[in-house]
Each structure stands twice: as C-alpha cells, then as structure tokens.
Amino acid sequence: MAKKMGLGRGLDALLPEFEEQETGIREIPVSEIDRNPQQPRRSFDEESLKGLSESIRESGVLNPLLVVQTGKRYRLVAGERRLRASLMAGLQTVPCIVRDFSRQQEMEAALVENLQREDLNPIEEAEGIRALMDECGYTQEQAAERLGKSRPAIANSLRLLTLEDEITAEVRAGNLSAGHARVLAGIHDADARKALFRKAMNEHLNVRQLELLAADVAAGVPITPKQKVPKALSLELKDMQERLRSAVGVRRVAIQGGDKRGKVILSYRNAEELDLIYAALEKLEGR
Numbered sequence: 001m002a003k004k005m006g007l008g009r010g011l012d013a014l015l016p017e018f019e020e021q022e023t024g025i026r027e028i029p030v031s032e033i034d035r036n037p038q039q040p041r042r043s044f045d046e047e048s049l050k051g052l053s054e055s056i057r058e059s060g061v062l063n064p065l066l067v068v069q070t071g072k073r074y075r076l077v078a079g080e081r082r083l084r085a086s087l088m089a090g091l092q093t094v095p096c097i098v099r100d101f102s103r104q105q106e107m108e109a110a111l112v113e114n115l116q117r118e119d120l121n122p123i124e125e126a127e128g129i130r131a132l133m134d135e136c137g138y139t140q141e142q143a144a145e146r147l148g149k150s151r152p153a154i155a156n157s158l159r160l161l162t163l164e165d166e167i168t169a170e171v172r173a174g175n176l177s178a179g180h181a182r183v184l185a186g187i188h189d190a191d192a193r194k195a196l197f198r199k200a201m202n203e204h205l206n207v208r209q210l211e212l213l214a215a216d217v218a219a220g221v222p223i224t225p226k227q228k229v230p231k232a233l234s235l236e237l238k239d240m241q242e243r244l245r246s247a248v249g250v251r252r253v254a255i256q257g258g259d260k261r262g263k264v265i266l267s268y269r270n271a272e273e274l275d276l277i278y279a280a281l282e283k284l285e286g287r
Helices: 009-014 046-059 080-088 103-117 122-136 140-147 151-162 165-172 178-185 190-203 207-218 235-248 271-284
Strands: 025-029 065-070 073-078 093-098 253-257 262-266
Touching: 046 080, 065 103, 073 080, 073 103, 080 093, 103 122, 103 140, 122 140, 122 151, 122 165, 122 178, 140 151, 151 165, 151 178, 165 178, 165 190, 178 190, 178 207, 190 207, 207 253, 235 253, 235 262, 235 271
Parallel strands: 065 093
Antiparallel strands: 025 093, 065 073, 253 262
16 A cells, blocks of 8 residues: 555545545646635745755655646645745646545635644634635634634634734734734724734733733723733732622722732723612612
C-alpha cells in the first residue's frame, strides 16, 4: 500500500481518505494554476514565504496542492502559500492532487484548509468562518465541528466582525491582539467602545488592563483620557462587589481603589433599577 500524503487535519477530516495510486499526484505547470477567489487570507508575510521558498528550493514541495480542473486550466483549492513560495523558488511545476469537487465542496475545502493550517489574523479567521457558514449553510455548531473548535470559540470569533473598521484595521495590522478585540467586542455602547479602544492604543494597555476598564464601563463608569487603569480587586473586594450586586439588585456595581482607600459606585440604567437602590437603602435604615 502506498504511503498517504496528508493535507492537514482539516482536510483529512473533511475529505474521503485517498491513496496515491488511486487519486494520483500530478506535476502541473504553475502557469496553468489560477488563484482561489475564496482565499480568506488578504496578506502574506514575506519573510515567512521566503523561508518556505528556501525549504522548497532545497527539498521540493512536500505536500501536494489541491486543485480542480476547469477546462484546460486548474483552480487552486488549497495550498496558496505553497504556490506562492514555489513561484518565488522558480519552480516550473508543482505536485497537485486533482479532485472533482462540487462548487460547495470546493469552497468548504478551501476555507477549512486555510482556517486550520494558515496563520490567519483574528479578523481574517472570523471572516473565513462567516464565509464558511454563509457559503455552506452551516450553523455555528456545524462550523465548530468542521473546524475542530468549540461553539463558544466560533461565537467569540464572529463577534469581532461587529467591531468598527478603525478597530479591525489595527487587529489586521497586528497592533491589537485577539484578546484585546474580544474585550472590545463585549462592550455594547459604541462610544464607550471607541473611547476604550483609543485609550488602549495610546497607553499600550495589555489585555488584563483593558478587561479592568471594560468592567468599569459595564458598571457605568465613563472612560476619560486621563483616567488611570484600575488595579485588580482583592478577593475580599470581589466578594463585596458580588454581594452588593445581589443585595441591591443591580449589576452595575464598581469598586475602585484598594483595601484601605477607594470608592463604591452604584449605577442605574432605568427607573426600575433606581427603585431597587432606594428599596435597599430603606431596608438598610430599617424602614
């Protein structure tokens, strides 16, 4: 039995098992291969491509590209980086597996291969997941199963697509991490989200610092340019915060400061929550 050449965890799970002697690996001229229009990646790291190109120049293309035949030409399904690096290495032909895919199978294979094997930035990954769901009619659960991820991970990734363009641009550029982006995506008020984003960029906040400020936003504390990043609460103050929320009946409770000095802020969003605070005060006074 001939040895199998793997296409990666994503494609191995997606496509039927195949044998070299049955499917055949063919050397196809690079000039006859068209790029994949469903490619989720928008940018490729030149240094990484140069490294792969050097490896290909020395050892050849170890994993075949996946293509479909379209008339006398071929359309790339999986292996964009390998194709680009092969061109850089000056190869005239590359090893390919030619498959007879339906259009949906082609799109699914391309997206799954990229999402599982390529180093996409968080926004490209989210866009790829959304494209997979839209093109193939998948639910979040089905997309998670195809990609080997949890459904909450898929949901958190898709939330990044709700962010403003100025935020996603920084994530694409690598100036803002996926952790930062997830914290910002959890802030529902657009003005507060933008203010927190600018503060994070200007002051180079780490994810934990951003989380602490986001907790203040959730408690109704306005974000100002001169506002200091709050310190993490001690276990005792965290316990007090939760007990206040339970006793008063409102979620927007902020504690700023430490064990010796600080302030407690109760915020209300409507008349009903104001009534809850008033009722808690009357109970405290024994009325």
